[in-house]
Amino acid sequence: MNRNYILHRILHWCIGFVILFILLTVFLRLNWMNKDIMAGILSRDLSALGIQITYDDAVKIAKDIRRPMWNTHIYAGYILTGLFVFKMILVLIKGASFDSPFCSGNSRRKKFQSWVYVFFYFFLGVSLATGLLIEMGPANWKAGLEAIHSLSLYYVIPFLALHFFGILFSRIRKEREASE
Ligand code: HEM
Ligand code: HEM
Structure with missing residues (x-):
């Protein structure tokens, strides 16, 4: 096992950064750049200027404004797929960056941590596969795939919360052990 292997470290930061970026695009899509919110603003401001447009037209314009931002979700998705494939190849060649959850010598906490990472990578694979299939798969699969995707x-948000609290608590524990 090569926990400190430099490529694992580099990949960790690249994967982490791209996932945070993808989350930002989803946040924008669901909030500030939400098509219904933007369509409401467009209709209201245009009607104040004496121009009436239908709600459907307002949504169409809103989607056109959102598209360049949303395209970056898809580009980032392709980059993440490349990083994921690279990570899996590295795991096959150099071993994983964390212990197997079945490693008998490890504490329950360590085993739990390993399971969290295993499930995270499994679900990440599902997100990537469904995302790619929405883009490139048959049109009649789209609705079902979108629902899953x-x-x-x-899983991403609970994972991040667990990851950051886990890191924080392990730092606090190590400092306490060092001062004893
Ligand atoms: C402040 C930011 C972060 C810090 C300090 C950090 C730190 C760490 C550390 C120390 C480990 C190794 C744990 C061990 O050896 O048991 C780890 C593993 C991991 N982290 Fe992070 N992390 C950060 C951000 C992220 C983000 C944003 C993601 C992605 C959503 C992420 C995903 C992972 C995954 C999947 C692992 C499992 C091992 C691996 O794939 O290398 N981390 N992280
Ligand atoms: C960590 C990986 C990913 C996460 C967390 C993620 C997350 C999401 C979420 C939450 C939505 C729904 C947004 C909404 O409710 O309006 C979405 C939509 C979408 N994602 Fe991703 N995504 C990921 C990767 C990808 C990849 C790899 C692709 C393709 C290359 C992709 C393509 C799409 C597309 C086309 C939609 C729009 C579906 C629609 O019109 O409803 N995503 N993504």
């Missing part, structure tokens, strides 16, 4: 937030 949109659930991605339900």
